[in-house]
Each structure stands twice: as C-alpha cells, then as structure tokens.
Amino acid sequence: MTATATLLISCPDQRGLVAKFANFIYANGGNIVHADQHTDFAVGLFLTRIEWQLEGFHLPRELISPAFNAIAQPLDAKWELHFSDTVPRIAIWVSRQDHCLLDLIWRQRASELAAEIPLIISNHPDLQIIANQFGIDYHYVPINNENKLEQEAKQLELLRQYNIDLVVLAKYMRILSFDFVSKFPQVINIHHSFLPAFVGANPYERAYQRGVKIIGATAHYVTADLDQGPIIEQEVVRISHRDDVADLIRKGKDLERMVLARAVRVHLQNRVLVYGDRTVVFE
Amino acid sequence: MTATATLLISCPDQRGLVAKFANFIYANGGNIVHADQHTDFAVGLFLTRIEWQLEGFHLPRELISPAFNAIAQPLDAKWELHFSDTVPRIAIWVSRQDHCLLDLIWRQRASELAAEIPLIISNHPDLQIIANQFGIDYHYVPINNENKLEQEAKQLELLRQYNIDLVVLAKYMRILSFDFVSKFPQVINIHHSFLPAFVGANPYERAYQRGVKIIGATAHYVTADLDQGPIIEQEVVRISHRDDVADLIRKGKDLERMVLARAVRVHLQNRVLVYGDRTVVFE
Amino acid sequence: MTATATLLISCPDQRGLVAKFANFIYANGGNIVHADQHTDFAVGLFLTRIEWQLEGFHLPRELISPAFNAIAQPLDAKWELHFSDTVPRIAIWVSRQDHCLLDLIWRQRASELAAEIPLIISNHPDLQIIANQFGIDYHYVPINNENKLEQEAKQLELLRQYNIDLVVLAKYMRILSFDFVSKFPQVINIHHSFLPAFVGANPYERAYQRGVKIIGATAHYVTADLDQGPIIEQEVVRISHRDDVADLIRKGKDLERMVLARAVRVHLQNRVLVYGDRTVVFE
Amino acid sequence: MTATATLLISCPDQRGLVAKFANFIYANGGNIVHADQHTDFAVGLFLTRIEWQLEGFHLPRELISPAFNAIAQPLDAKWELHFSDTVPRIAIWVSRQDHCLLDLIWRQRASELAAEIPLIISNHPDLQIIANQFGIDYHYVPINNENKLEQEAKQLELLRQYNIDLVVLAKYMRILSFDFVSKFPQVINIHHSFLPAFVGANPYERAYQRGVKIIGATAHYVTADLDQGPIIEQEVVRISHRDDVADLIRKGKDLERMVLARAVRVHLQNRVLVYGDRTVVFE
Structure with a gap:
C-alpha cells in the first residue's frame, strides 16, 4: 500500500x-x-473525509496545504491534512x-x-x-492535590520531550486540569461506564447498586468537564443477578480494552471528526 | 403441559x-x-424459584399455602405462590x-x-x-395536574372493576403518584433510554445531543421515584452520526417493543423476584 | 423534505x-x-450512491437519464436512477x-x-x-409440485396487474422456480437462520440439534439457488440450554421481523447495491 | 473464599x-x-450442578465419592466431583x-x-x-501427514509428563486424530467461524466470499469429527462491505480471544456439562 493523504473537513x-x-x-x-x-442538517454543517494516494499526485506534499487553503478559505472550512506514513x-x-496498557501494546x-x-x-x-x-520508557510522576500543577508541568515537558502526538489515558483514574487540556488537547480516555450513566468514580459499584x-x-x-468530552466509541455487555461487583469489573475489563483500542485505532486512521460535543467516525 | 405451581421465595x-x-x-x-x-452474599439473602407439576401432587391447591407457611415462617421467608392456569x-x-400496544396485543x-x-x-x-x-374496552381518562388525584381514583376503580393484576405502561408518558403506586404496586413501565442515563423527559433528544x-x-x-424502580430488562442498539433524532426514535421503537414484551413475559411466568431495588430474573 | 433523486452506480x-x-x-x-x-479493490470496482434535491436542479426529470448516460457510458458504468416521490x-x-406480514404492514x-x-x-x-x-387484496394461489408452473404464471400475472415493484417473501416457505426469478428478479426473502448455516428446511430444529x-x-x-442470494441484512440472538425448539422459534420470530423490515427499508431507500453475490448497503 | 466441592450430575x-x-x-x-x-424434556434427562462449602462438611474429601455413589447408582446417574482448590x-x-495464547496467559x-x-x-x-x-516450557513438535502418529504419541507423552488436565487449542490449526481424542478427550478448540457455518479451512475468506x-x-x-464437537460458547461481530478479508481476520481475533477465554473459564469452574452433542453451561 502506497502512502496516502487524508483531508478531514468541516464547513457550512x-x-x-x-x-x-x-x-x-x-x-x-x-x-x-x-x-x-455527512451533512448535519440540524446545524447546517458539511463534514467529509477524503483519502487519496500520493503516488501520481502532482502536488508535492508541502504545497498541498497552501493549495487546499485557497479552496477552503472562501468556504469558511476548517480542515486537517494527514499523511499515512507519518507515524x-x-x-x-x-x-x-x-489490561488496557497490555492490550494497546499487543x-x-x-x-x-x-x-x-x-x-x-504513571502516578x-x-x-x-x-x-x-517491552522496552518503553516509564516515568513515575506521582500526583496529588497539592503538587498537581507542578506535576502536570512535568508531564507536559515529557510530552514535548518525547514528541508525543496523542495521550491515551488507559485507566489513568485521575482528572486532568483545565489548564493541561487546553495546552495538550489530543487526549483519549476510557471511562468504565456507558456514559452518560455513572459519570465519575466507581461506576461498576454504582451499576451493581442500581x-x-x-x-x-x-x-x-x-x-x-469530567466525562463530558465527545464520545468516540461505546460498547456494552449483558450482566445478570449472578454477577457481583467483581464480575462487573472483570467483564468490564474486556469492554474497556476493546472500546479503547477501537477508539485509538480510528483516531490514528484520521477517521474521527469532532464538532461541538459530537464526533463523526467515518468507517 | 399440565398445570404447575410456582413458589418464589426469598429468605435469609x-x-x-x-x-x-x-x-x-x-x-x-x-x-x-x-x-x-441465587444467593446474594452481599446481603446474605437466598432467593429461589421452584416450579412443579400439580398432577400427582397430593396437597390440594388450597392447602399448599398453609402447608408451606409452616416451613417458611421459621426461616423468616417471604414468598409468593402462583398457579400456571390462573391467567x-x-x-x-x-x-x-x-407500537408497544400493538406489539403486546400481537x-x-x-x-x-x-x-x-x-x-x-389512555389520557x-x-x-x-x-x-x-381487537375488542378490548378502552377508557379515555384525560389527566392533568389539576385533576390528577380524582382521575387516578377513577383509574384505580377501573382496575378493580376489571379485576386487573398487572398494569403495563406502554408509553403512557405520565408519572403515577406515590399514592397510586402504593395502592396498586404491580406496574411495569418502559422507559426509552438505557437507565440510569437520561432519566425523565425526551431521552432520545438528549441522547442525540450527548x-x-x-x-x-x-x-x-x-x-x-421517577425511573428509579427495579430494572427487569434492558436492551441497546448501535447508532451512528447518520442517525438524527427521528432515527433514534424509530430505532428506539423496536427496542421499546422488545424490551417491554420480554419484561412482561418473564413477569407473567413468575420469573421475577424483586428485592431492594434489584430483580432476579430466573431464566 | 423535498423530492430527491438517487443514483446507484458501479463501474470499473x-x-x-x-x-x-x-x-x-x-x-x-x-x-x-x-x-x-466504496471501492472493492479485490475486483477493482467503484460503487457509489448519490442523492440530491430535485428542487433547484436545472435538468427536468426525463432528461436526467440521457444526460447521465453520456457520462456513464465511457466509464462502462452500470447505474440506476430513482426518485424519492415514486412510491x-x-x-x-x-x-x-x-408475524412478518403484520410487522411490515405496521x-x-x-x-x-x-x-x-x-x-x-399466499399458498x-x-x-x-x-x-x-387492513383493506389489502389477498390472492390465494395454492401451489404444489404438479401445478407449480401454471400457478407461477398466475402469480406473475398478478404482479403485472398490480404493478408490483418488489416481492417480499415474508415466510412464504416455498422455493421460486428459476424461471420465475429470471422474469421477476426483485424479490427479498427472510430465511430463519444465520446463513450459510442451516440452508434449507427446519433451521431452528437443526440449530437446536447442533x-x-x-x-x-x-x-x-x-x-x-436456494438461500444463496446476496445477503442484505443479518441479526442474531443468544440462546441457552434452557431454550427448546419452541423457544428458538419464538425468539427467531423477533429476529425475522426485524431483519426483514430493515432489509426492505434499505432496499426501498435505494441504499442497496448488488454486485456479484454481494451487497453494499450504503447507510 | 473457602474451598468448595462441586458435583456435576446427569441422570434420567x-x-x-x-x-x-x-x-x-x-x-x-x-x-x-x-x-x-435443567431438565431436557426431549430426552428425559435431568442435569444439575451443586457447589457447597467444604468447611463444616462432615464427610472427609475421600469419602464423598463413595458416599455419593450410593445415592447415584440406583438413579443411574453419571457424575463428576471437583474440588475448587485442585488447580x-x-x-x-x-x-x-x-493472540489467543497471550490472552490466556494474561x-x-x-x-x-x-x-x-x-x-x-506447537508445530x-x-x-x-x-x-x-513467561517462564513456560515450550515443546516444538513439528507434525505432518507422515509423522502424525508418532508425533501424537510424543504429545501424549508430554501431557502425561506434565500432568495435564486440559488441552486448549489456541489456534493450533491442525486436526487431532481419532486415536488422540479417545486417549485424551479433554480438549477445547477455538474455531474462527460461527459454526456450523464455514466448517474447516479459511472461514474468514469464505465468509467474505459469501x-x-x-x-x-x-x-x-x-x-x-472436524468442528462437530459440543459447542461451549459463541460470539459474533457485525461487519460491512468496508471490511476486507484482513479486517475480518483482525475483528475475528478479538472474537477468538474472548470466546476461547470464556469457554476455558466456565470449563475450569466446572460449569459445563456435556450430554450427547450438546452442553449445558450453568452460569
């Protein structure tokens, strides 16, 4: 498969x-x-994903953005350009x-x-x-209410240093500050409930109680906003009265692994377009 | 199939x-x-369903309850007895x-x-x-905030008159008063969301927004308590960005029909045992 | 919603x-x-569905086909044109x-x-x-191995007479002849198994046995070819050892209703493109 | 949790x-x-699973079997006894x-x-x-049509030597001989299709073609008999025209991991009772 370019565009x-x-x-x-x-008629927005082969494409890579901008600007379009061979x-x-960590690595x-x-x-x-x-660098950055700001600065510094494009919260279990998210907005989280049910802590315990x-x-x-971000993917599994909280946690692990992996995959393939609080996932 | 008796028992x-x-x-x-x-070890409760054929059973029907009571009382058991030929x-x-009405009738x-x-x-x-x-009596009982109490009295009178065992709210879309529920507690409702997400009004609209x-x-x-009662059955369906609110309503209709029918069926088969805010559904 | 035109196109x-x-x-x-x-790279085929509003479209309806043909022919494209207000x-x-009949009518x-x-x-x-x-004409056309050909002629005559575009076999339970299918190819069938498992008769019985x-x-x-046609939609439901053949039939009815209705719906919306033994369903 | 004993019993x-x-x-x-x-009324067979705590049980472990046998024999019952602390x-x-190997180990x-x-x-x-x-012994036993019998003898010897109770074919991709299976019948296999569809080789390729x-x-x-043994667990996932054979293989991997793990888990918990070609899985 030769390299491709992908445009993700949203415009009126x-x-x-x-x-x-x-x-x-x-x-x-x-x-x-x-x-x-896809056209969201409720808000009058056109959203599209176009992927094409770079082989045979006359424009050199560095000229695609300026050339496309000439088309996009009059249309008031927002857009991103990605190349498939940029890892x-x-x-x-x-x-x-x-479990989520091992699954992503696998x-x-x-x-x-x-x-x-x-x-x-990790904290x-x-x-x-x-x-x-697996030969991956591990940085232990313990965090609590007192040291949160300085530790987040340390985390941001690590992201810069390692040239990170995407943070995946694989059961990180702590809330990022507003400041952090505005400085590094490309973060995917897995929440162990069927949102918006059971926002916040201990969702399995609360699901059991309910x-x-x-x-x-x-x-x-x-x-x-905690657990309020645009949803990329969800999945469910049936439980019964025979399942206690430990069973919910065990069954939930499989869900978490699967759902997080699917979300990261479609994100990496530039198939996700966010607008407002919603996502379009172009399959 | 000959007639059977069923005991639903819960006891320490x-x-x-x-x-x-x-x-x-x-x-x-x-x-x-x-x-x-099923034993709920968290609360130390034993729950069981036993169904047996009445053919060949030596005790006449009217003596089963008193005879079983002699066993149940020392165990501090709560129980119900049902006969399969009592419709x-x-x-x-x-x-x-x-849609739910037609489905239940069908x-x-x-x-x-x-x-x-x-x-x-109906209101x-x-x-x-x-x-x-279908040759079913239909009573139009319009209800609003002013006349609620007297109309509920009328509804209760109808239930008595028709000798009703179970009320099924098949998209009734109004809240029953505390008083009504305490006088007639056998009521099954279908809520058009995956509870506890989207309690209350317009769940499809809110699901779309989220x-x-x-x-x-x-x-x-x-x-x-609104939408807080013990859950009997739930089901879900996948949607995508292509589905607008009208699509959610349409897809939801199939869910509602299916879920309500399953819940009513297991209830009628005396397979549901309620304890606290939970149900055991003996399949 | 104003009327739309839809092109379904497949070409190299x-x-x-x-x-x-x-x-x-x-x-x-x-x-x-x-x-x-969608491009099927395995066979080098491009398949597309385009729907646009007729309001403001300059070409009168009767000229769309010839005009588009001038584009399609050099590309060796096969295509269909449909108007949303042609019922x-x-x-x-x-x-x-x-059950399938009632569901479709509903x-x-x-x-x-x-x-x-x-x-x-019906036979x-x-x-x-x-x-x-429901005020629908009903024609009883009993069919057996002896009278099949003449009865199929009668059925074809009815389809002509009633100006029928689509035949839906809603548990018709008989096989159409090769001759019939070549004369009237727009036929959707519901088969009560997860094809290609349990082709032919008594699939629930055989599913139970397996x-x-x-x-x-x-x-x-x-x-x-019996049960070999291009698949439009499939759905499944979980069963357990508690389900006997009668339970499979009952659970299967819900599947059959749902799957057939979805297939007919996407067909009517001109979302299904058949090529070879496969379908593309443009959702 | 203290140790428990479990009886799996089937009898007329x-x-x-x-x-x-x-x-x-x-x-x-x-x-x-x-x-x-569970009673299978079609064949008149009663099947049950009973698990009880050994703490407080008067019979010493070695006397449970003979004592229960005195009850089971007159009833013509087949039964197995397991202790939860026998790993x-x-x-x-x-x-x-x-993927299945890593998942099971994890x-x-x-x-x-x-x-x-x-x-x-492995072959x-x-x-x-x-x-x-992971510090697990690995034996490379290459096998082909010529050396099958002697290599199976080697495999059987390894099972004896390592005192193996259960063989899990985690995508082993070869057929065991009749002789092997009769000598070591406790074998669970994962087949990468929804049986009985696509028995045998290349099920994903054939699913795509169909x-x-x-x-x-x-x-x-x-x-x-190839792929004909009693089914313990099945699971499915939806695909679309966008999925080529490689996508089916990828999606199938998740199914295979999940389904095999569930089957092994219920087997290890002595929840599976085989009779005829069927299983009862006591959840």
Whole structure:
C-alpha cells in the first residue's frame, strides 16, 4: 500500500462541496481511495473525509496545504491534512491496572495500531515492569492535590520531550486540569461506564447498586468537564443477578480494552471528526 | 403441559434451604420441572424459584399455602405462590403511540404472553380505534395536574372493576403518584433510554445531543421515584452520526417493543423476584 | 423534505470518478444530501450512491437519464436512477405465519416503509382475515409440485396487474422456480437462520440439534439457488440450554421481523447495491 | 473464599432428584453456595450442578465419592466431583498466531483463569519467545501427514509428563486424530467461524466470499469429527462491505480471544456439562 493523504473537513453546508473537493484531488492527478461525507442538517454543517494516494499526485506534499487553503478559505472550512506514513507517537498514561496498557501494546506490536509508543507515564510505580519488558520508557510522576500543577508541568515537558502526538489515558483514574487540556488537547480516555450513566468514580459499584442488566464502557476525547468530552466509541455487555461487583469489573475489563483500542485505532486512521460535543467516525 | 405451581421465595441465607424446599415438594409427590436459586452474599439473602407439576401432587391447591407457611415462617421467608392456569389480567396504559400496544396485543394473540388484556386506559382518545379492532374496552381518562388525584381514583376503580393484576405502561408518558403506586404496586413501565442515563423527559433528544453511539430502553417496576424502580430488562442498539433524532426514535421503537414484551413475559411466568431495588430474573 | 433523486452506480475503478459524478450534479444546480462510495479493490470496482434535491436542479426529470448516460457510458458504468416521490409497490407473499406480514404492514402504516402494499399472495387461505382488516387484496394461489408452473404464471400475472415493484417473501416457505426469478428478479426473502448455516428446511430444529449458543436470521435477494442470494441484512440472538425448539422459534420470530423490515427499508431507500453475490448497503 | 466441592450430575429424570441431592449435602452439614438444574424434556434427562462449602462438611474429601455413589447408582446417574482448590493444569497448543495464547496467559496471570499453564506445544518454533518471556516450557513438535502418529504419541507423552488436565487449542490449526481424542478427550478448540457455518479451512475468506454481514467464533470440545464437537460458547461481530478479508481476520481475533477465554473459564469452574452433542453451561 502506497502512502496516502487524508483531508478531514468541516464547513457550512452549501451546493458544490463534494465537487469542489473531489476536483481538487482529481485536477492534481490523485486517486481517491476513500471518501465519505455527512451533512448535519440540524446545524447546517458539511463534514467529509477524503483519502487519496500520493503516488501520481502532482502536488508535492508541502504545497498541498497552501493549495487546499485557497479552496477552503472562501468556504469558511476548517480542515486537517494527514499523511499515512507519518507515524503518530503515543504516550500511554496508566495507574495500577495493566489490561488496557497490555492490550494497546499487543495491538501495536500486531500492527493493528499504526503508531509508536515511546512513553508510559504513571502516578504509581507498579507497571514499570511491563514498560521494561517491552522496552518503553516509564516515568513515575506521582500526583496529588497539592503538587498537581507542578506535576502536570512535568508531564507536559515529557510530552514535548518525547514528541508525543496523542495521550491515551488507559485507566489513568485521575482528572486532568483545565489548564493541561487546553495546552495538550489530543487526549483519549476510557471511562468504565456507558456514559452518560455513572459519570465519575466507581461506576461498576454504582451499576451493581442500581441493578442494571447491561454495563458499558466509553472512549471519549478529554475536555475540561469530567466525562463530558465527545464520545468516540461505546460498547456494552449483558450482566445478570449472578454477577457481583467483581464480575462487573472483570467483564468490564474486556469492554474497556476493546472500546479503547477501537477508539485509538480510528483516531490514528484520521477517521474521527469532532464538532461541538459530537464526533463523526467515518468507517 | 399440565398445570404447575410456582413458589418464589426469598429468605435469609442458611444451611439446608434447598433441601427443605425440595423436600416439601417431593414429600407431597410433586415433580419439579424448574428450580433455580441465587444467593446474594452481599446481603446474605437466598432467593429461589421452584416450579412443579400439580398432577400427582397430593396437597390440594388450597392447602399448599398453609402447608408451606409452616416451613417458611421459621426461616423468616417471604414468598409468593402462583398457579400456571390462573391467567393474569393486564391493563395496558397508553398515550398516543401505538407500537408497544400493538406489539403486546400481537404477542398475546400469538400465545407468547399468557394473560388476558381486557382493558386499555389512555389520557388521549387516539388509540380507541385499535381497542375496537381487537375488542378490548378502552377508557379515555384525560389527566392533568389539576385533576390528577380524582382521575387516578377513577383509574384505580377501573382496575378493580376489571379485576386487573398487572398494569403495563406502554408509553403512557405520565408519572403515577406515590399514592397510586402504593395502592396498586404491580406496574411495569418502559422507559426509552438505557437507565440510569437520561432519566425523565425526551431521552432520545438528549441522547442525540450527548452524541452517544448506543441507545437503549429499560423495562422496570414503577415506584414512587421517577425511573428509579427495579430494572427487569434492558436492551441497546448501535447508532451512528447518520442517525438524527427521528432515527433514534424509530430505532428506539423496536427496542421499546422488545424490551417491554420480554419484561412482561418473564413477569407473567413468575420469573421475577424483586428485592431492594434489584430483580432476579430466573431464566 | 423535498423530492430527491438517487443514483446507484458501479463501474470499473479509475481516477476522477467522484469528481465526475459530483460535477454532473453540481453543474446542473443540484444539492447533494447524501453521497457515499466504496471501492472493492479485490475486483477493482467503484460503487457509489448519490442523492440530491430535485428542487433547484436545472435538468427536468426525463432528461436526467440521457444526460447521465453520456457520462456513464465511457466509464462502462452500470447505474440506476430513482426518485424519492415514486412510491414503490410491494406484494407480500406469505404462508401461514403472520408475524412478518403484520410487522411490515405496521411499519408501512407508521411511515417507516415508504411503499404501498396493495397485494398479498399466499399458498394458504389462513391470512385472508388480516388482509381484510387492513383493506389489502389477498390472492390465494395454492401451489404444489404438479401445478407449480401454471400457478407461477398466475402469480406473475398478478404482479403485472398490480404493478408490483418488489416481492417480499415474508415466510412464504416455498422455493421460486428459476424461471420465475429470471422474469421477476426483485424479490427479498427472510430465511430463519444465520446463513450459510442451516440452508434449507427446519433451521431452528437443526440449530437446536447442533447445540448452537446463538441463532440468527438472514434477509437476502432471491436467486435461483436456494438461500444463496446476496445477503442484505443479518441479526442474531443468544440462546441457552434452557431454550427448546419452541423457544428458538419464538425468539427467531423477533429476529425475522426485524431483519426483514430493515432489509426492505434499505432496499426501498435505494441504499442497496448488488454486485456479484454481494451487497453494499450504503447507510 | 473457602474451598468448595462441586458435583456435576446427569441422570434420567424422575421425582425427588433435587431433594435427594440437596439432602445429601445438608445431611452432611454442607452449605450450598450454587445450585442449578435443567431438565431436557426431549430426552428425559435431568442435569444439575451443586457447589457447597467444604468447611463444616462432615464427610472427609475421600469419602464423598463413595458416599455419593450410593445415592447415584440406583438413579443411574453419571457424575463428576471437583474440588475448587485442585488447580487444573493446562497445555496450550499453538501454531504461529499469538493472540489467543497471550490472552490466556494474561487472564491466568490476572486470576481470571484458575489454572496453571506449565506447557505450550506447537508445530512451529515461532512462539518459543513468548513461552520464555513467561517462564513456560515450550515443546516444538513439528507434525505432518507422515509423522502424525508418532508425533501424537510424543504429545501424549508430554501431557502425561506434565500432568495435564486440559488441552486448549489456541489456534493450533491442525486436526487431532481419532486415536488422540479417545486417549485424551479433554480438549477445547477455538474455531474462527460461527459454526456450523464455514466448517474447516479459511472461514474468514469464505465468509467474505459469501458476503455475510456478521462473523463469529466458536469454542467447542474436540471430537473425532472436524468442528462437530459440543459447542461451549459463541460470539459474533457485525461487519460491512468496508471490511476486507484482513479486517475480518483482525475483528475475528478479538472474537477468538474472548470466546476461547470464556469457554476455558466456565470449563475450569466446572460449569459445563456435556450430554450427547450438546452442553449445558450453568452460569
């Protein structure tokens, strides 16, 4: 598979958008391999993802952005351009639980996630051993209410130093400050409930208490509001009266692994377009 | 299939319960066709359902209760006794939407629900025509904040008059008063969300706004607290950015029909045991 | 919602297809409300669905086909053109079971299926009563191995007479002849198994015998090969050892209703593109 | 949790079975923590699982079997007795794919599988490195049509030597001989299709060719007939036209991991009772 370029575009709906964007690719000799669009009529927004092969495309990479900008600006479009051979760098943040971490590493090794994982950050030393096993740097940054600001500064410094594109909170279990999120907005979190049910702490315990018959997990982008960010993926599993809290936690682990991995995968493939509090996931 | 008797029992956990209950059936010549039990170790409660054939059972029906009581009382057990040939009578309460009503009638006609449906109550006249079609009495009891108490009295009188065992709120869309529920506690409601997400009004609109990837429906017993009663059944369906609110409502209709029908069915089969805010559904 | 036109196109993959098709719409003043495409790289085929508003479109309806043909022919494209305000006419074929029939009628009445249902054909007289109830013509065409050819001629004549666009086999339970299918190829069938498991008769019985833990239903276009046509939709439900054959049949009914309705709906919305033995369903 | 004993019993249905078995436990001072039963009326067979705490049970372990036999024999019952603190020993057999192997090891380490994994056998040397990483013995036993019998003898010898209770074929991709299975019948296999669809080789390729909309995986006990053994667990996942064979394989991996792990778990908990070609899984 040769390298591809992908445009993610959102702009006010109007006639001719598909034609204009497709013409831009075609006029420059590009071969579209994936194109999908969606119009949100409620807000009058057109959203599209176009992916084309760079082989045979006349424009050199560095000229694509300026050339496309000339089309996008009059349309008042917001857009991102990505190249498939630019491998994003992920920092995985963990606390004490290892299942999501191991799963992400396994999938990256199995080529399901096209990314590098050079960095693990944790507020606990426990999972250092896994980092060692896979040759990933592990930084133990203990955090509490008193030292939060300075420790977040340390974390941001690590992200810069390792040239990180995406932070994945793989059961990190702590809230990021508003300041952190505004400085580093590319963060995906896995919440162990079917949001918006059971926002916050101990969702499995609360799901058990409520006597629900199905539990879930939710992967979302992190915003300053706890568990309120745009949802990327959700999944559920059936439970019964036979399942106690420990069973919910065990069954939930499988959900968490699966949902987080799917969300990270579609993000890495530049299939997720955020607008307002919502996402379009172009499958 | 010959008639059966079913005991639903809950009592503090202790040694010998299975033996004692099984011996009661066996000593009287009964043949158990279904027995299931569950111990909730968190609260130390033993819950069981035993169903046996009445053919060959030595005790006449009217003596089963007093005989079993002699066993249950020393164990501090709560219990119910049901006979499979006693056909419960259902009142279906509706507002303007017909899908759950039609589905319940269809299933009753198809022998999926072992019950009679002699009565439909509605706060709107719209669905009278369906009642006529199937020969079911339809009572239009318009209700508002001013006349609620007297109209609920009228509703209770109808339930008595028609000898109703179970009220099914098939998209009734109004809240029953605390007083009503304490006078007639056997009420199943369908809520068009995956509880506890989106308690209250307009759940599909709110699910859309939140950008969830899965929607659900919940059937539960009605208590005085809105959408807080013990959950009997839940089901979900995947949605995408392509689904607007109208699509959620359409997809939700299928969920609502399915979930409500399943809940009513297991209730009618005496498979649901409520304790605290939870249910055990003995499948 | 104003009327729309929809093109379903498949053609050998090549550069510029998206641009060419979009330009055709745009150049004639059309506003695209849905566009989706898929490339099957294994066979080098480009498949697309484009829907645009007719309001403001400069070409009169009768000129769209010839105008588009001038674009399509050099590309060796196969295509269909549909207008959203042309309401297709469905004939539902049944045997003795009523659940799929009732469900389709109910959905049509609830505006979930944009079609007319003027005709029911059956090899049994049993469901005449339902046809009467809803004011649909019912033709009893008993069929056996001896009279098959002449009876199929009668059925074809009815389809012509009623101007039918689509036949839905809603548990018709008989095989159409090769001759019939070649004369009237627009036929959707519901098979009560998860194809290709349990092709042919008595799938629930055989699923029970095999001890599967999940059962399914499949909606597919009918071809001359039994249960081998292109699959439109499938769904499954979990079963357990507690479910006997009667339970499988009961649970299966819900699957059958749901799967058939979804398949008919996407077909009526011109979202299904068949190529080879496969379908693309543009959601 | 103190140690428990579990009886898995199947016997011809007759009056008093629940009472007899429960009395045996109660009379000896046992506290039942789980009891479930099922009657297969089609074949007149009663199947039950009873688990009770050994603490306070008067009979010493070595006398339970003879004592219970006195009850079971007149009833013509088949039965197994297991103790929860006897940790079964698993041999995992693999070929070249590591995902099921890694998943099983991870779950065993996470205490989801109460077993030891002292042995990995493979017909390829590739996964030796994983065995080393986790300190598990790895035996490379290359096998082909010529050397099958002698290599199976070697494999059987290894199972004896390592005192193995259960063989898990974690994508072993080769067929065991009738002779092997009769000598070592405790074997669980994961088949990468929704059986009975796509028995045999290349199920994902064939699922893609057939154009199914859902794929599945099946865990079953191995018998001499290929992919015909009693099914323990199945699961499915939805696919679309966008998924090519590589996507099916990727999505299937998650199914395979999940389904195999669940099947091994319920087997290890002595929750699976096989009769004929079927299983009862007591949840």
